[in-house]
Amino acid sequence: MKCLEKVPRFPPRYGPEWGSGGIFGLRYHNGTLYFTLAFEAQVHFIREDSKKIYEFELVGEKPTSGGDTYNAVETVDEFIYFGGWVHAPAVYEGKNEKSTISFVNKYSHVHSYDTENDEVKLLWKDSIHHKTDWAGEISDIIYDPYEDKLLLAREDGHANLGIYEVDRKSREAKCLNESPSLKGALVHDTIFFGVGKNFELGLQELHVLDLITRKWERFSIPKSAVDSHPIIRPVLGDMESAYNRVFAFTRGGVFVGNPLNDEEMKFARLFDFSNFYAPMRVNALPIGGGLLIAYNAHHDAVYKPIDENTKLMAEVTNTINAPSILLYVTPPMVKIVGVFGARITSIEKAFGKILLGTNTTPNTGALEATPFDTGNRDIVILDEKILQERPPSVTFALEMASLAKVGQFFGATVFGGIPLSGYKEPKVIINASKNNTLSIYEYDLELPLNGACEETIKIDPGRNVIDLSSFGGIVSFKFEKVDPAGKMKINLL
Numbered sequence: 381m382k383c384l385e386k387v388p389r390f391p392p393r394y395g396p397e398w399g400s401g402g403i404f405g406l407r408y409h410n411g412t413l414y415f416t417l418a419f420e421a422q423v424h425f426i427r428e429d430s431k432k433i434y435e436f437e438l439v440g441e442k443p444t445s446g447g448d449t450y451n452a453v454e455t456v457d458e459f460i461y462f463g464g465w466v467h468a469p470a471v472y473e474g475k476n477e478k479s480t481i482s483f484v485n486k487y488s489h490v491h492s493y494d495t496e497n498d499e500v501k502l503l504w505k506d507s508i509h510h511k512t513d514w515a516g517e518i519s520d521i522i523y524d525p526y527e528d529k530l531l532l533a534r535e536d537g538h539a540n541l542g543i544y545e546v547d548r549k550s551r552e553a554k555c556l557n558e559s560p561s562l563k564g565a566l567v568h569d570t571i572f573f574g575v576g577k578n579f580e581l582g583l584q585e586l587h588v589l590d591l592i593t594r595k596w597e598r599f600s601i602p603k604s605a606v607d608s609h610p611i612i613r614p615v616l617g618d619m620e621s622a623y624n625r626v627f628a629f630t631r632g633g634v635f636v637g638n639p640l641n642d643e644e645m646k647f648a649r650l651f652d653f654s655n656f657y658a659p660m661r662v663n664a665l666p667i668g669g670g671l672l673i674a675y676n677a678h679h680d681a682v683y684k685p686i687d688e689n690t691k692l693m694a695e696v697t698n699t700i701n702a703p704s705i706l707l708y709v710t711p712p713m714v715k716i717v718g719v720f721g722a723r724i725t726s727i728e729k730a731f732g733k734i735l736l737g738t739n740t741t742p743n744t745g746a747l748e749a750t751p752f753d754t755g756n757r758d759i760v761i762l763d764e765k766i767l768q769e770r771p772p773s774v775t776f777a778l779e780m781a782s783l784a785k786v787g788q789f790f791g792a793t794v795f796g797g798i799p800l801s802g803y804k805e806p807k808v809i810i811n812a813s814k815n816n817t818l819s820i821y822e823y824d825l826e827l828p829l830n831g832a833c834e835e836t837i838k839i840d841p842g843r844n845v846i847d848l849s850s851f852g853g854i855v856s857f858k859f860e861k862v863d864p865a866g867k868m869k870i871n872l873l
Contacts, residue, residue: 382428383412383413383426383427383428384413384731384733384735384759384761386426386431387413387424387426387759389756389757389758390403390417390420390756390757390758391756392752392753392754392755392756393420393752393753394420394443394445394751394752394753395418395419395420395421395445395446395470395751395752395753396419396445396467396470396471396472396481396749396750396751396752397418397419397445397446397467397481397749397750397753398743398744398745398746398748398749398750399681399683399741399742399743399744399748399750399754399755400419400739400740400741400742400743400744400753400754400755400757401417401418401419401420401446401447401449401739401743401753401755402417402418402449402661402723402725402726402737402738402739402755402757403415403416403417403725403726403737403738403739403757403758403759404416404417404418404447404448404449404450404451404452404453404464404661404725404726404737405448405451405452405453405462405464405726406451406726406727406728406735406737406759407453407455407460407728408728408729408730408731408735409455409460409495410455410458410495410496411427411428411495412425412426412427412460412493412495413425413426413427413730414426414453414460414462414493415726415737415759416447416448416462416464417447417757418446418447418448418449418464418753419445419446419447419753420445420447420753421435421436421444421445421446421447421466421467421468421470422434422435422447423435423436423447423462423491423493423500425493425498430498432498434491434500436466436468436489437468438491438500438501438502439466439468439487439489439502439505440466440468440469440485440487441468441469442468442469443469443470444466444467444468444469444470445466445467445470446464446465446466446467446470446486447464447465447466448462448463448464448465448518449464449465449517449661449743450464450517450518450519450520450536450562450563450661451520451618451661451662451663451725451726452464452490452518452519452520452521452532453521454521454522454523454530456523456548458494458495458496459492459493459494459495459548460492460493460495461490461491461492461493461503461521461530462490462491462493462521463488463489463490463491463518463519463521463532464488464489464517464518464519465486465487465488465489465514465517465518466486466487466489467481467483467485467486467487468485468487469485470485471484471485472749472751473749478747479747479748479749479750480746480747480749481749482511483510483511483512483513483514484509484510484511485507485509486507486514486515487505487506487507487515488505488506488507488514488515488516488517488518488534488537488540489502489504489505489506489518490503490504490505490518490521490530490532490546491503492548503530503546503548503551504546504551504553506540506553508538508539508540510538510539513537513538513539514537514538514539515534515537515538515539515540516534516535516536516537516538516539516540516541516542516560517534517535517536517537518532518533518534519533519534519535519536519562519563520532520533520561520562520563520564521533522564522565522566522571523566524545524571524591525591526569526591526592527545527591528547528548528549529545529546529547529548530545530546530548531543531544531545531556531564531571531589532544532545532546532553533561533562533563533564533573534560534561535560535561535562535576535577535578536562536578540555541558541559541560541561542555542556542557542558542559542560542561543555543556543557543559543561543564543573543587543589544556556589557573557587557589557596559573559575559585559587560575560576560577560578561573561574561575561587562574562576562578562616563616563617563618563619563628564619565619565620565621565626565627566621567621567624567625567626567638567640568624568640569590569591569592570588570589570590570591570640571588571589571591572586572587572588572619572621572626572628573586573587573588573589573619574586574616574619574628575587576616578615578616579615579680581613582613582614582615582616582630582631583601583614583615583616583628583630583635584601585598585599585600585601586598586599586600586601586626586628586639586645587599588639588640597640599639599645601614601635601645601647602635602644602645602646602647604647605632605633605646605647605648605649605794605856606646606647606648606649606823606829606830606831606832607649607794607821607823607831607832607834607856608831608832609649609793609794609856609858610791610792610793610794611632611633611647611649612631612632612652612786612790612791612792613631613632613790614630614631614632614633614635614647615630615631615656615658615660616628616629616630617629617630617631617658617659617660617661617662617664617673618659618662618663618664618673619664620664620665620666620671620673622666622669622670622671622709623711623827624638624641625637625638625643625827626638626645627664627671627709628645629659629664629673630658630659631652631656631657631658631659631660632649632650632651632652632658632797633647633648633649633650633651633652633797634647634648634650634709634825635647636648636711636825636827636828636829637828637829643828646828646829647829648714648797648823648825648829648854649794649796649797649821649854649856650675650707650714650797650799650854651675651702651705651796651797651798652792652794652795652796652797652856653701653702653776653778653795653796654696654699654701654778654779654782654783654785654786654792654795655696655697655699655700655701655782656679656680656681656696656697657675657676657677657701657702658675658676658679659673659674659675659676660676660679660680661676661679661680661723661725661743662674662676662679662723662724662725662726662727663726663727664727665727665728665729665734667708667729667734667764667767668710668764668767669710670708670709670710670711670767671708671709672706672707672708672709672717672727672734672767673706673707673709673727674704674705674706674707674720674723674724674727674736675704675705675707676704676722676723676724677700677702677703677704677721677722677723678697678698678700678704678722678723678741678742679722679723679742679743680697680742680743680744681694681697681698681742681743681744681745682694682697682698682744682745682748683744683745683748684745684747684748686747690745692789695782695785696786697742699782701776701777701778701779701782702774702775702776702777703719703720703721703774704719704720704721704722704723704724705718705719705720705774706718706719706720706724706727706736707799708767709825711824711825711826711827712824712825712826712827712853713801713824713825713853714799714801714824714825714853714854715767715771715799715801715802716771716772716774716799716801716802716872717766717767717769717771717772718736718762718766718772719772719773719774720736720738720760721738721740722738722739722740722741722742722755723738723739723742724736724737724738725737725738725739725757729764732763732764733761733762733763733764734761734762734763734764734766735759735760735761735762736759736760736761736762737757737758737759738757738758738759738760739755739756739757740755740756740757741754741755741756770802771801771802771803771872773871773872773873774872775869775870775871775872776798776869776870777867777868777869778795778867778868778869778870779867780859780862780863780864780865780866780867780868781864781865781866783795783859784862784863784864787862793858794821794856794857794858795856795857795858796855796856796857796870797854797855797856798854798855798856798870798872799853799854800848800851800852800853800854800855800872801852801853803872803873804849804873805849805871805872805873806847806848806849806851806870806871806872806873807845807846807847807848807849807870807871807873808844808845808846808848808857808868808869808870808871809843809844809845809846809868809869809871810839810843810844810846810866810867810868811842811843811844811866811867811868812839812840812841812842812844812863812866813841813863813865813866814841814861814863814866815838815839815840815841815861816838816839816859816860816861816863816866817836817837817838817839817859817860817861818836818837818839818846818857818858818859818860819834819835819836819857819858819859819860820834820835820836820837820848820851820855820856820857821833821834821855821856821857821858822834822835822851822852822853822854822855823853823854823856824852824853824854825853825854832856839859
């Protein structure tokens with residue numbers, strides 16, 4: 381625990397990029413607490429009796445910025461492998477009508493840290509040296525124990541995207557699959573990779589590598605959730621394995637299944653709102669046999685819209701209707717165990733504690749660069765006992781006008797996916813301007829996933845209070861009619 385005493389808070393400091401990065405890759409391994417502070421491009425290695433900071437000088441010249449914004453970290457033997465991207469040196473081009481940085485010196489990277497010898501080495505780097513485009517960032521590192529190699533996921537970028545492998549000893553890298561991939565997870569003797577265009581359509585396919593035969597298989601994902609309504613923009617946050625299945629946490633919910641065992645992937649709606657609320661830029665943590673994941677209120681946003689399209693995206697990405705939620709997944713149960721601010725960026729466990737990297741501010745867009753990181757970041761320390769305690773009170777506030785707009789532009793009809801486990805007094809308060817009907821879909825995360833049960837409730841003009849205590853598991857909602865003047869609150873007590 382003494383190493384945690386050496387962790388300070390991190391206010392805004394030098395680091396040219398878009399908005400704010402955060403604390404990423406939290407990992408306690410072999411007596412060392414590791415994390416990367418972005419956008420300052422500082423890698424911290426903290427022990428009980430020492431503290432070391434590495435600033436990517438092995439990649440290029442200082443001043444550096446960036447580091448990692450997807451939690452690309454893996455541990456093998458005495459080594460901590462960490463990846464991501466870095467500007468070396470960083471070039472801030474100033475603020476006129478646009479605020480920009482140059483990407484000429486942007487590198488994707490993989491490093492190793494030897495915990496026994498306190499030594500950092502550059503394992504691999506890649507750049508296309510382009511002013512506005514960049515080589516695919518390293519967003520996930522997965523160890524292949526059969527061939528003793530590191531598999532790298534690369535989706536965020538313009539070139540050199542796909543799934544790569546790097547030999548730990550020779551440092552040779554090669555592309556195994558050219559399909560853009562943000563995250564992957566080891567399931568039995570295979571690795572599932574999520575493939576898609578994450579900031580456009582989201583997750584589109586699963587590509588699965590057999591580690592023994594080195595053969596690939598491809599699987600599609602469903603278009604509808606277990607409540608029988610469409611899945612809208614399933615932007616991928618993280619993937620993890622449990623119960624011999626893969627869990628892909630996305631905007632709007634979670635895909636679960638194992639098509640290699642003839643169990644098709646299905647989608648359970650979770651925290652699906654008319655905004656960009658999603659498990660983005662955070663990792664899922666295996667703990668207690670289950671999975672701990674955060675759904676974040678404000679992880680990526682358009683700060684200054686410049687046209688009609690970005691005005692719409694600014695509204696979607698800056699609408700905050702709920703706090704960030706820390707969620708514990710133990711099928712068939714899904715339980716809220718924590719309530720936090722703008723976003724959680726990294727999750728780890730150590731010393732019987734749960735460590736959370738947190739941030740007050742999101743990433744922003746391409747023309748909204750600043751010469752410093754704009755967020756206040758810190759590490760929150762929780763007792764593991766929160767997993768077994770009653771869940772905290774939380775409120776979700778929804779404007780029906782926003783629901784209507786998202787329905788118009790994206791085809792969304794159902795929203796919610798609210799876990800009720802542990803709450804004694806859950807209720808919905810609806811202020812309606814017209815007669816309406818509310819459908820409530822009830823389901824849980826039993827494996828394999830099954831369909832939802834539906835109940836309809838009449839809504840009168842004025843204030844309606846609906847007691848949800850007779851429901852269990854997870855509930856999502858659908859209004860029969862559009863009511864732009866209506867408001868809705870979901871109170872969990």
